[in-house]
Amino acid sequence: MALEGKVWRYGDNIDTDVIIPARYLNSFDPKELASHCMVDIDTTFAEKVQEGDIMVGGKNFGCGSSREHAPIAIKASGVPVIIAASFARIFYRNGINIGLPLLEIGDDVEKIHADDRLRVDPEKGTIENLTTGDTFKAHPLPGFVQDIANAGGLINYIKSKK
């Protein structure tokens, strides 16, 4: 299913401490986490993000702490997909495991800017920049990892295999 939304653009090495600072980890309620999402580097995000907006980062997105609170906070903000040059590995697993599609596109990410509008098909891995006309293809997920994503996350996947 294709998604369409406006881009929130961030740089390289966006760490999970800035996605959701530890001082807010006294809760794991998704809505509460979302209300503090990105606050240490972008005080406008939590307030202005719209359902369907797309987050785009540079290299090593989600590095640092393993806190799954980070992708949960982004997902609960209404963001249905994250695109980056590359993702840190624990964040990558966590995103797949909670059913939040993460698309890796390498240097092509340079052709996506703040406030661009994108059309994204996470299952096909296709991205169209409606603002510039550029199109990109994400690296495919390997083997059964795609099955986990298709199931909507690891818990659904495990339950379906029982």
Next chain:
Amino acid sequence: MGMNMTEKILAKHAGLASVEPGQLITCKLDMVLANDITAPPAIKEFEKIGRPVFDNTKIALVPDHFTPNKDMKTAGLTKAVRDFANANNIVNYFEVGHDAGIEHVILPEKGLVGPGKLTIGADSHTCTYGAVNGFATGVGTTDLAVALATGEAWFKVPQSIKVNLTGKKPKNINGKDVILTLIGMIGVDGALYQSLEFAGPGVAELSMTDRFTIANMAIEAGGKNGIFPFDEKTKEYVEGRVKDYEPVAPDADAKYVRTVEINLSELKPVVAFPHLPGNTKRVEDIGEIKIHQVVIGSCTNGRLEDLAIAAEIMKGHKVHKDVRCIVIPGSQQVYMEALEAGYLKTFIESGAAVSTPTCGPCMGGHMGIMTAGERCVSTTNRNFRGRMGHVDSEVYLAGPHVAAASAILGRIATPEEVE
């Protein structure tokens, strides 16, 4: 084709004769770890699966991040972990005080991780256990929830980078200088999706404490794990602690994507500037940087040898009047041994504050949070923006030697500068 250490452990736990990079496998787990931040959401997900825990002896639950609990909300998180541990008869639940401490200090200390063993933990610094020749990596809460129910996790076999250590380790150089230098060389994503395997004659120069510090920060280079070979020092450490361990060694024709060379004899005391662990600079090159706080402790540098290094430098000196120096032993055992060795007396006489074991200030939890404009030299593992408090505060990462010297001089300093 030959396998390296990581591949051998993964193959064995997947029930396969061999594996190669890129292969997707499912492995049986020897230990599954979570803490007071990550266990509560994992427990909630675990309950959705509707199965019992896979093995009540192979789960470790350690409330260490916001403990002793700093407020009512975090007390509620810890209670959720405690209730789960009681309800499921979890043998390795580590209550505050007792024989507990920081997760990555106590799991090796209690022999719950060891050579050839495979551990996952819902904490990114789970990679610490590579120091004792095991495969260990951090995961999130959903992976943890599934592991609690199944005792299994999926992995993509990583490519491996060989870090070849040579030369003699100089006095006043320790594991933190090695790992910060390495991250400075390869970058914070230099080992992304990859394994770091340490090798070479320089390994024998490193104490177990050095190795714990180094393996602990493999994640700060993006690494999936960091692993050391098994040698006499490993054997001495694990004997009597770890049951049924099987050391692994790389085959002579093991494959690595690249080799990084570090000559220990050329290392100097270093510090990682804000806001990335790879912003490594030699302390001798940085000029005068005044500081307000020093933290000595954490899963990276909260072991007895770390405290010994700091105490030796601080003995007979006073913490600078403009500095708060906070010392946090990594476990009750470390605390007691530091007490008996006189290190705690040295710290208190010098004007340091000594705390009970906790992750506390490392991730901006409690016990030393900074306000805007403050600077801390910390033996912890991350210096991201806002990590230890206000977004306009700064963390400089260093070893216990640089931290202790800086506490006395009120600026980032080498131990040689302390008269």
